Amino acid sequence: MSSGGGKPADGAAAPHYHGHRDRLRARFSEAGADALPDYELLELLLFRSIPQRDVKPLAKELVQRFGSFAEVLGAPAQRLTEVKGVGEGVALDLKIVEAAMLRMARGAIAKRPLLSSWSSVIDYCRMAMAFAEREQFRILFLDKKNLLIADEVQQTGTVDHTPVYPREVVRRALELSATALILVHNHPSGDPNPSQADIRMTRELVEIARPLGIVIHDHVIVGRDGHASFKGLALI
Missing domain, CATH: 3.40.140.10 (Cytidine Deaminase, domain 2)
Known part of the structure; x- marks a missing residue:
């Protein structure tokens, strides 16, 4: 998928959110997830699902509607798609992340x-x-x-x-x-x-x-x- 950084091939200026994405990734790499509020952590996920649009407003709206990062991931796909800007593909990506987190959590208790x-x-x-x-x-x-x-x-x-x-x-x-x-x-x-x-x-x-x-x-x-x-x- 597109990384969201750099300039387009025709030399036109990159959209304003590209620099924001690079800065947010750098902050995550340097300071870790605990340094980011819920909506910014959600932004990092949405970068991959929606590479051609500023997702900060969408991330904020999702957290506001559902309450937290965890509650966004835990929301049913049908309710996620009620939010403008969240299509079936984006909802599926979020549910895949939830499934991966749950698999990891279950693995932590499976053999002890x-x-x-x-x-x-x-x-x-x-x-x-x-x-x-x-x-x-x-x-x-x-x-x-x-x-x-x-x-x-x-x-x-x-x-x-x-x-x-x-x-x-x-x-x-x-x-x-x-x-x-x-x-x-x-x-x-x-x-x-x-x-x-x-x-x-x-x-x-x-x-x-x-x-x-x-x-x-x-x-x-x-x-x-x-x-x-x-x-x-x-x-x-």
Whole structure:
């Protein structure tokens, strides 16, 4: 793809944004991503997708509409294309970047005991679910060494409810020979605090699983505003 630098072959002056692109790339190279606000990091991605246009206004609009760099990447492709200037190709490029980040985050927890890599578990769960527009109920199935056997989304619901069937969860754990589970779901509202329904379902699942030798290590709720741990809140 075009790098966006230099002058056109006919000798005409390069568009004004070419110099901006070079300066922004240089700042990223010298100071790293932490030195850039969200919209500038997003600009760096959009340079490749939209080489012939100034993308600074578009990057700012995307961050303003969705809230943050992470929320732009986590937004459904259909909602991204509602923003003027974002076509299907640009939306696909952003979703590819999101998929790559999620693959890296999952790799960080795949081959190590999850309870000793808790911050990586939280990072992965937030990246995978925190910005989803509907509730999802995810289960991390673990073996006796607390290594990950499987990572499955069991249910997808509405904006404020996901049906969970504890006996189905336990049945799946037995099929996988899992001895421990970490439950995860998201609150699209952003507030990660558990509801009374969340608490009742979790305690019912703990009671059903315990006689079968299956431990519920934690139930984590993720949202835009952070996360909540049932274990940390002494709810299980």
